Amino acid sequence: MAKVKFLPSGFECEVKTGESILDIALANGVPIQHACGGFCACTTCHCEVVEGLSNLEAPDSDELERLSVLENRTQNSRLGCQSKVKGDVVIRVVNQE
Ligand code: FES
Numbered sequence: 372m373a374k375v376k377f378l379p380s381g382f383e384c385e386v387k388t389g390e391s392i393l394d395i396a397l398a399n400g401v402p403i404q405h406a407c408g409g410f411c412a413c414t415t416c417h418c419e420v421v422e423g424l425s426n427l428e429a430p431d432s433d434e435l436e437r438l439s440v441l442e443n444r445t446q447n448s449r450l451g452c453q454s455k456v457k458g459d460v461v462i463r464v465v466n467q468e
Pocket of ligand 1: 405407409412416450
C-alpha cells in the first residue's frame, strides 16, 4: 500500500502500488485534466511531484518526450497517467478541471 496526497486540495488516500496517479485521482474525485484518456498522447495530466519522486516508477521515453515540450515543466514534472506509485507521494495537480 502507498499513501497519496493531492495538492492543492490536501485530499489523501491509501492505494495499492502499481496504480497510476490519474486513475487514483479519478477514482477519488480529485479534479485533473486528462484529454487523451490516459494514453500519453497529451500533457494535460501534468503533475508536479512535491514529495516522493523516487516512489513513482521511472518515466519511459514516450513520457519524457511529452514532458520535454511542456513550457511549465519542472525537474519533478510527471504525467499523471504514466506515473505508477510504488510508495508514498505528494502530488500537485497542475491542470485541474
Ligand atoms: S491524460 Fe493525456 S498524457 Fe496523460
